[in-house]
Amino acid sequence: xxxxxxxxxxxxxxxxxxxxxxxxxxxxxxxxxxxxxxxxxxxxxxxxxxxxxxxxxxxxxxxxxxxxxxxxxxxxxxxxxxxxxxxxxxxxxxxxxxxxxxxxxxxxxxxxxx
Amino acid sequence: xxxxxxxxxxxxxxxxxxxxxxxxxxxxxxxxxxxxxxxxxxxxxxxxxxxxxxxxxxxxxxxxxxxxxxxxxxxxxxxxxxxxxxxxxxxxxxxxxxxxxxxxxxxxxxxxxx
Numbered sequence: 001x002x003x004x005x006x007x008x009x010x011x012x013x014x015x016x017x018x019x020x021x022x023x024x025x026x027x028x029x030x031x032x033x034x035x036x037x038x039x040x041x042x043x044x045x046x047x048x049x050x051x052x053x054x055x056x057x058x059x060x061x062x063x064x065x066x067x068x069x070x071x072x073x074x075x076x077x078x079x080x081x082x083x084x085x086x087x088x089x090x091x092x093x094x095x096x097x098x099x100x101x102x103x104x105x106x107x108x109x110x111x112x113x114x
Numbered sequence: 115x116x117x118x119x120x121x122x123x124x125x126x127x128x129x130x131x132x133x134x135x136x137x138x139x140x141x142x143x144x145x146x147x148x149x150x151x152x153x154x155x156x157x158x159x160x161x162x163x164x165x166x167x168x169x170x171x172x173x174x175x176x177x178x179x180x181x182x183x184x185x186x187x188x189x190x191x192x193x194x195x196x197x198x199x200x201x202x203x204x205x206x207x208x209x210x211x212x213x214x215x216x217x218x219x220x221x222x223x224x225x226x227x228x
Contacts, residue, residue, distance in 0.1 A: 002188060005198035028178060028200045035204075035228040036150045040176060062154060064142060064222065066180075074116060084119035086142045090149075108178065110224055114149040 003029070018052030019096065021045075028108075039111040045070070049105075050098035059113040060090025063097065068105035071098050117143070132166030133210065135159070142222075153225040159184070163219075164212035173227040174204025177211065182219035185212050 009027040016023040024044040031037050038059060045051070045068075053073060063072070069082040073096040074089070081087060081097070089095040099105035123141040130137040138158040145151050152173060159165070159182075167187060177186075183196040187210040188203070195201060195211070203209040213219035 001202045002186060002193050002195060003200045003202070008200075029176060029202060034174060034202075035226065037174075037224075037226045040178075040200075040224065060148060060151075062143060064154075072116060079116050081116060086117045086122075086154075088115045088117070088143060088148075108222060110151075110154065112149065112151045112226055 016051045017054040017096070019050035019098070021049030023049065023051055036113050037111065038113050039109055041109050042066075043107050043109050045097070045099040045105040047099050047102050047104070051096060053094050053096040055092060055094045056090050056111070057092050059111055060088060061095070062108075062110040062112075063087040063089075063095075064108040064110070066106045066108060068099060068103050069101040070105045071100050072096070130165045131168040131210070133164035133212070135163030137163065137165055150227050151225065152227050153223055155223050156180075157221050157223050159211070159213040159219040161213050161216050161218070165210060167208050167210040169206060169208045170204050170225070171206050173225050174202060175209070176222075176224040176226070177201040177203075177209075178222040178224070180220040180222060182213060182217050183215040184219045185214050186210070 011025050013023045026042040029040040065085045072081045075093040127137045140156040143154040179199045186195045189207040
């Protein structure tokens with residue numbers, strides 16, 4: 001099945017997970033119809049916006065940074081992220097992500113459940 | 115865990131699944147260490163290159179087209195794909211993909227198992 005971008009569901013979440021500003025989410029797939037995947041989305045954080053700290057239990061989230069840069073808090077430790085990096089968070093670990101740059105931070109978010 | 119692009123495993127597969135030319139694969143994650151995910155990769159097909167027809171049993175593959183265009187054979191039917199499109203193939207369905215354009219066709223491939 002081919003899904004065109006114009007047919008994907010877009011939403012804007014305010015202060016996602018207690019973060020700052022908005023998280024723009026384009027749902028690439030309706031995961032309610034899929035198995036072992038809870039999210040497959042493109043997310044955009046404008047400069048200064050963030051996703052707050054949250055855990056991933058019984059699932060793993062993969063962030064694939066498509067453009068921009070920021071700071072990830074990876075289970076308690078801050079680390080820079082930039083275009084091309086991947087962040088893996090699962091098995092009860094936590095993360096948060098802030099766009100500390102001056103251009104949009106765009107990423108693919110994939111959450112695989114187990 | 116943050117993985118930088120320079121530390122990801124790259125490989126070139128010739129005539130992947132019986133297709134034409136090469137498929138350049140950058141493994142974003144070592145999926146041997148992960149659960150319910152068999153591939154998370156960036157794939158590049160140069161013009162004229164293709165991935166041959168193959169099935170996905172007990173798993174679903176998601177192609178997220180990052181740039182370029184081509185033709186997907188989606189379980190027997192040809193359809194055009196372009197930047198921003200997503201292709202879902204699972205539950206025993208088959209697909210093949212050919213870069214019929216004149217620029218590289220780049221995509222993220224995600225295979226979720228079940």
